[in-house]
Amino acid sequence: MNYVKKRRDFDPARHAAYTALMQVATDDAYANLVLPAILRERGLRPLDAAFATELTYGTLRMQGKYDSIIARSATRPLDQLDPAVAVLLRLGAHQLLTLRIAPYAAVGETVALARQVASDGPAKMINAVLRRLSERSPEEWDELLEATEGADERRAAVHSHPEWVVRALTQALKVAGRGDEIDALLEANNLPPQVCLVARPGMVEPVDLARTAARVLRTRATAGVISPYAVNIAGGDPARLHEVRGAEAAVQDEGSQMVAAVLASAPLDGPDERWLDLCAGPGGKTALLAGLAGARGVELLANEVTAHRADLVRQSVRTSTEWVEVRTGDGRELGEEKEGYFDRTLVDVPCSGLGSLRRRPEARWRRQPRDIADLAPLQRELLAAAIKATRPGGIVGYATCSPHVAETHVVVQEAIAKGLVKPLDAVEVARMVASWREDFAFGRVSDSLAGTGKAGRANEEVDCCFTPVNEAGAAAETGRQGDVVQLDGEETGLANGSAPAEEAGPDTDGHADEVGRAAASVQPAQEKAAGAEAEEPQFTAEFGQGPFLQLWPHVNGTDAMFLALLEVQ
Ligand SMILES: C[S@@+](CC[C@H](N)C(=O)[O-])C[C@H]1O[C@@H](n2cnc3c(N)ncnc32)[C@H](O)[C@@H]1O
Numbered sequence: 001m002n003y004v005k006k007r008r009d010f011d012p013a014r015h016a017a018y019t020a021l022m023q024v025a026t027d028d029a030y031a032n033l034v035l036p037a038i039l040r041e042r043g044l045r046p047l048d049a050a051f052a053t054e055l056t057y058g059t060l061r062m063q064g065k066y067d068s069i070i071a072r073s074a075t076r077p078l079d080q081l082d083p084a085v086a087v088l089l090r091l092g093a094h095q096l097l098t099l100r101i102a103p104y105a106a107v108g109e110t111v112a113l114a115r116q117v118a119s120d121g122p123a124k125m126i127n128a129v130l131r132r133l134s135e136r137s138p139e140e141w142d143e144l145l146e147a148t149e150g151a152d153e154r155r156a157a158v159h160s161h162p163e164w165v166v167r168a169l170t171q172a173l174k175v176a177g178r179g180d181e182i183d184a185l186l187e188a189n190n191l192p193p194q195v196c197l198v199a200r201p202g203m204v205e206p207v208d209l210a211r212t213a214a215r216v217l218r219t220r221a222t223a224g225v226i227s228p229y230a231v232n233i234a235g236g237d238p239a240r241l242h243e244v245r246g247a248e249a250a251v252q253d254e255g256s257q258m259v260a261a262v263l264a265s266a267p268l269d270g271p272d273e274r275w276l277d278l279c280a281g282p283g284g285k286t287a288l289l290a291g292l293a294g295a296r297g298v299e300l301l302a303n304e305v306t307a308h309r310a311d312l313v314r315q316s317v318r319t320s321t322e323w324v325e326v327r328t329g330d331g332r333e334l335g336e337e338k339e340g341y342f343d344r345t346l347v348d349v350p351c352s353g354l355g356s357l358r359r360r361p362e363a364r365w366r367r368q369p370r371d372i373a374d375l376a377p378l379q380r381e382l383l384a385a386a387i388k389a390t391r392p393g394g395i396v397g398y399a400t401c402s403p404h405v406a407e408t409h410v411v412v413q414e415a416i417a418k419g420l421v422k423p424l425d426a427v428e429v430a431r432m433v434a435s436w437r438e439d440f441a442f443g444r445v446s447d448s449l450a451g452t453g454k455a456g457r458a459n460e461e462v463d464c465c466f467t468p469v470n471e472a473g474a475a476a477e478t479g480r481q482g483d484v485v486q487l488d489g490e491e492t493g494l495a496n497g498s499a500p501a502e503e504a505g506p507d508t509d510g511h512a513d514e515v516g517r518a519a520a521s522v523q524p525a526q527e528k529a530a531g532a533e534a535e536e537p538q539f540t541a542e543f544g545q546g547p548f549l550q551l552w553p554h555v556n557g558t559d560a561m562f563l564a565l566l567e568v569q
């Protein structure tokens with residue numbers, strides 16, 4: 001069948017996704033920066049914005065898998081194709097293989113878009129390749145990839161990760177005593193992260209933030225899984241909350257919240273009056289530390305080497321300026337300058353970001369093994385400076401949003417072996433901190449999936465490692481805006497966690513059209529589109545073995561974070 005239509009208006013959601021994907025492919029742009037700008041500029045309605053977000057992020061995450069499937073359907077190697085053609089093919093593959101949009105719509109719409117952005121020649125070629133691709137079902141393609149030889153190679157193909165990343169994550173899990181969890185981790189890396197808010201301590205109570213979020217965003221808002229400061233929201237634009245605009249709350253992964261909270265809560269002998277955040281930009285953890293410091297009469301110095309990022313730190317702590325100072329400079333100088341001055345120091349080092357692959361969909365294709373080696377000297381020097389700036393008996397928290405062994409265990413074990421520091425049990429402190437969380441839920445149970453817009457989860461957390469900062473901070477409004485009414489906490493005091501799957505209806509608000517917006521605006525999209533009940537992943541406050549704290553997307557629902565608490569000798 002020929003899916004090429006002669007005269008066809010292109011779809012605004014697909015066009016927005018195409019534009020974002022092209023900028024990522026040709027300008028080294030970051031999807032979490034360019035897409036919100038495109039959506040805002042073009043004024044896409046919420047459902048289209050959700051669909052465009054799913055298309056962009058989903059296509060980028062699954063790019064490796066799609067490329068191997070396209071390679072088997074095309075006559076020319078992918079790297080010999082024009083970038084626009086490659087992007088359009090991947091976009092079509094995502095609609096066919098993951099969103100399971102009917103071929104006439106997935107191929108027809110992609111070809112219509114190709115006519116608009118390219119010309120008739122490429123459109124015909126795209127039509128032919130996608131048509132061949134659609135002759136096999138997603139399951140048949142999966143079976144083919146499952147037959148790939150070699151365990152790492154097979155996982156790389158099936159779960160769409162570079163092989164070296166599969167190997168690095170396998171090793172990291174082994175060292176953490178989770179050797180048999182690699183498939184679960186790789187799968188989790190392909191799911192959109194939960195949008196999580198932090199209620200900054202001393203500024204707003206989580207339960208009050210959740211109540212407001214449910215009312216203003218007309219969504220479901222629940223307690224976090226591990227952080228006592230977390231509020232998970234199922235949809236909506238956090239920037240519409242006055243608490244977010246006023247820096248009392250922000251979008252922040254629960255793992256990042258735990259890093260700051262665990263460092264601040266570790267038992268400490270002697271004075272506890274001066275804290276240092278050595279690598280503070282863009283300031284998410286600084287702001288949480290600032291809230292805790294204010295309540296305890298502690299002064300906090302936040303240091304950041306990049307001027308632009310230091311400004312973002314200033315923004316994030318603008319309500320705490322009496323006790324927080326922001327310094328722009330190389331953290332490595334502070335060891336000498338402030339030797340033994342601080343009681344607690346956070347050193348959240350620049351890292352490969354292999355723990356945040358859900359949030360930065362293009363990162364896995366850009367990172368290279370040499371990045372790890374390149375970062376190692378800086379990580380060691382920053383840890384050395386943190387240790388020097390902290391008094392004997394004080395605590396240094398060494399953190400990364402990468403589980404890579406060379407960036408975590410190796411760096412920390414070296415400092416321990418030199419006798420500079422002694423490890424404390426961060427897992428025990430994490431259990432204590434997690435025990436402070438309270439259950440609450442606002443909003444209607446039936447909106448827990450239908451209104452989530454999870455497919456369009458905004459991934460708006462300001463990036464902390466390699467990518468530039470998303471200054472806009474405004475999430476694309478996603479998914480259905482259901483008829484949630486604000487109810488009192490007592491009336492809606494639902495158990496924490498997800499609604500039962502059977503209560504989670506599909507996104508059918510009358511806007512869903514034939515090209516699968518409904519399928520795209522719930523997750524897991526595959527399951528929904530296939531008619532199966534979508535099951536919410538169940539995350540836990542399970543922290544494994546100490547002394548180092550390691551959080552994982554497939555266990556805790558957070559980014560993969562590493563925290564070592566080190567007592568200075
Ligand atoms: C992982 S990010 C920190 C994230 C931050 N803790 C947060 O939660 O928002 C690492 C930061 O270290 C900064 N950095 C890199 N080299 C540095 C240096 N020599 N001294 C201080 N900061 C540095 C980077 O610019 C980056 O902002």
